[in-house]
Amino acid sequence: MASVPSDLKYSRSHEWVRVEGDVATIGITDHAQAELGDIVYLDLPEVGRILQQDAQFGEVESVKAVSELFSPVGGEVVESNTGIADTTEVVNQDPFGGGWLIKVRIADTAELASLLDAADYEKFANEHGGH
Amino acid sequence: MPHQTIFEKSRRGRTGANLPECDVPRVDAAETLGAGALRTSLPLPEVSELDVVRHFTGLSHRNYSIDAGFYPLGSCTMKYNPKVNEKTAAMPGFAGLHPLQPEETAQGALQLIYELQSMLAEICGMDATTLQPSAGAHGELLAMMMVKAYHAERGEAHRNIVVIPDAAHGTNPASAARCNFKVKGIPGNDSGRTDIAALEKALDGNVAAFMLTNPNTVGLFESDIRRICELVHSVGGLVYCDGANMNAMLGLTRPGDMGFDVMHFNLHKTFSTPHGGGGPGCGAVSVKKILEPYLPTPHVVKSVVGDQATYTLDANRPQSIGRIHSFYGAFLLAVRAYTYIRTLGARGIREVGENAVLNANYIRARLADHYEVAFDNQVCMHEVVLSATRQKVQSGVRAMDISKRLMDYGLHPPTNYFPLIVPEALMIEPTETESKQTLDHFIDVMIKIAEEAKDNPELLKTAPHNTVVSRLDETYAVKNLDLRYEPIFTATE
Numbered sequence: 001m002a003s004v005p006s007d008l009k010y011s012r013s014h015e016w017v018r019v020e021g022d023v024a025t026i027g028i029t030d031h032a033q034a035e036l037g038d039i040v041y042l043d044l045p046e047v048g049r050i051l052q053q054d055a056q057f058g059e060v061e062s063v064k065a066v067s068e069l070f071s072p073v074g075g076e077v078v079e080s081n082t083g084i085a086d087t088t089e090v091v092n093q094d095p096f097g098g099g100w101l102i103k104v105r106i107a108d109t110a111e112l113a114s115l116l117d118a119a120d121y122e123k124f125a126n127e128h129g130g131h
Numbered sequence: 132m133p134h135q136t137i138f139e140k141s142r143r144g145r146t147g148a149n150l151p152e153c154d155v156p157r158v159d160a161a162e163t164l165g166a167g168a169l170r171t172s173l174p175l176p177e178v179s180e181l182d183v184v185r186h187f188t189g190l191s192h193r194n195y196s197i198d199a200g201f202y203p204l205g206s207c208t209m210k211y212n213p214k215v216n217e218k219t220a221a222m223p224g225f226a227g228l229h230p231l232q233p234e235e236t237a238q239g240a241l242q243l244i245y246e247l248q249s250m251l252a253e254i255c256g257m258d259a260t261t262l263q264p265s266a267g268a269h270g271e272l273l274a275m276m277m278v279k280a281y282h283a284e285r286g287e288a289h290r291n292i293v294v295i296p297d298a299a300h301g302t303n304p305a306s307a308a309r310c311n312f313k314v315k316g317i318p319g320n321d322s323g324r325t326d327i328a329a330l331e332k333a334l335d336g337n338v339a340a341f342m343l344t345n346p347n348t349v350g351l352f353e354s355d356i357r358r359i360c361e362l363v364h365s366v367g368g369l370v371y372c373d374g375a376n377m378n379a380m381l382g383l384t385r386p387g388d389m390g391f392d393v394m395h396f397n398l399h400k401t402f403s404t405p406h407g408g409g410g411p412g413c414g415a416v417s418v419k420k421i422l423e424p425y426l427p428t429p430h431v432v433k434s435v436v437g438d439q440a441t442y443t444l445d446a447n448r449p450q451s452i453g454r455i456h457s458f459y460g461a462f463l464l465a466v467r468a469y470t471y472i473r474t475l476g477a478r479g480i481r482e483v484g485e486n487a488v489l490n491a492n493y494i495r496a497r498l499a500d501h502y503e504v505a506f507d508n509q510v511c512m513h514e515v516v517l518s519a520t521r522q523k524v525q526s527g528v529r530a531m532d533i534s535k536r537l538m539d540y541g542l543h544p545p546t547n548y549f550p551l552i553v554p555e556a557l558m559i560e561p562t563e564t565e566s567k568q569t570l571d572h573f574i575d576v577m578i579k580i581a582e583e584a585k586d587n588p589e590l591l592k593t594a595p596h597n598t599v600v601s602r603l604d605e606t607y608a609v610k611n612l613d614l615r616y617e618p619i620f621t622a623t624e
Contacts, residue, residue: 038606
């Protein structure tokens with residue numbers, strides 16, 4: 001079964017968030033990468049872009065489909081993991097580590113309250129098979 | 132010498148042509164064109180005529196087509212294309228036409244276009260039709276252009292939103308976006324249909340159109356369709372029908388009567404013209420009266436004086452959105468579709484719809500114990516969407532593995548992973564042209580594969596085993612896209 005680290009927050013569109021200070025690191029979950037299959041292309045935002053909560057920030061393309069990426073929190077993009085453009089398989093292999101996608105300076109920490117914790121996300125993912 | 136490219140079969144100096152001596156003075160190309168314009172090498176294969184014949188005959192034997200076997204590729208309507216279509220399309224009066232020859236010398240061809248326009252309008256319950264678009268998506272684009280022109284002329288150019296269900300074909304949002312519309316997606320309900328509450332919430336005075344496939348992409352009829360059309364009309368929007376699944380409704384019900392304002396047909400699906408190697412297709416578009424002035428030009432019209440009918444290409448349509456295809460579209464496809472409709476007649480057309488639906492439900496009923504059927508195993512229309520979630524949970528076998536294993540049994544796989552809202556989707560569209568024996572064979576193989584998934588999942592995960600090439604590395608192919616073959620010339624013998 002897909003791994004769901006307990007120290008992260010999760011969105012219903014299958015992104016994870018790791019909060020350190022006022023910066024949120026965001027990626028897609030192990031469940032999401034398994035559903036998508038081999039990831040072949042990432043479209044990530046430039047540093048400086050301002051995102052609203054739940055706004056689309058990019059796209060992930062696998063051999064099966066293209067899926068939109070949504071930001072679980074609003075804020076400014078301070079880092080974008082463009083270094084993995086040619087090694088997108090790292091998102092499949094290490095979705096919670098080297099496969100992170102963007103870092104956002106959180107505009108309003110209150111938004112974090114709407115996210116799921118690990119137990120709730122696991123339940124949600126089991127009920128909603130697709131990404 | 133299996134699996135060699137034609138370049139690998141090349142031997143220097145070998146030739147398939149015997150040209151006569153040059154009987155005009157030779158010209159030095161380097162002098163005429165300039166030495167810099169000449170290539171130093173042009174690595175074309177050097178082969179005999181027999182080499183060429185065997186090479187391409189060998190490749191053709193590896194092809195899979197509807198003429199070779201069952202082809203249940205959902206959403207694509209891979210029905211049998213009757214050979215009489217080819218006979219009429221090859222008639223010299225049609226095949227030998229020049230697109231610029233005078234109208235009075237092409238009256239038969241223009242009459243055929245006019246009558247096909249009228250027959251399609253009658254079949255879908257609309258008022259006028261154009262045959263210009265090259266494919267379904269081209270038809271969608273045309274429809275969105277006409278919707279835009281319609282609103283603009285009514286002083287409502289501010290309408291910039293097109294609402295589309297999340298199960299739609301990906302071309303729908305692409306066509307709307309191409310016309311500068313903003314796309315608003317709405318989720319479906321638990322029965323696999325349009326969520327009326329979500330639609331109502333999405334509708335306001337900025338909505339230009341709602342695009343809907345009916346039967347929808349899950350193979351289910353939108354039973355609230357009249358209500359849906361009323362809701363969209365009540366805010367001043369138009370309703371577009373993606374006619375990709377028209378085969379299910381032929382002669383049974385008509386989008387125009389449901390309230391749709393505009394729709395496209397895929398002649399290459401519903402009316403048995405070839406799907407081709409990516410084309411040419413025909414995405415004919417039919418419209419209600421309100422959109423007729425915006426149809427592309429030239430439009431074939433009929434005028435009658437006494438008992439004499441004349442067909443002309445009308446280019447004088449000031450509200451038209453203009454031309455969207457060279458000349459009149461893919462005319463010989465129109466000949467094939469016309470032949471198909473005239474061969475079947477009204478009753479035959481209805482039987483197409485009835486049998487397409489019956490065949491899909493037969494497959495659904497016999498496979499429902501072995502696979503999950505999306506949205507609770509309801510009666511479906513022309514296609515049934517299975518889900519391999521049971522196999523995935525049991526043994527990690529996924530939809531793709533099942534499809535690959537089908538190839539081992541000599542069957543074309545169904546559509547995989549579409550619609551996206553169904554996990555591990557296997558979308559099966561048998562069409563009306565398959566016999567019960569063929570359907571039973573396919574079903575028996577699917578049941579056998581479901582058993583293999585339990586007993587020997589590795590067999591599926593490594594399939595196919597009996598094909599010319601085994602499982603392809605799709606990831607490598609996508610990431611290392613190389614469309615140009617560069618021969619390495621070492622052959623000197």
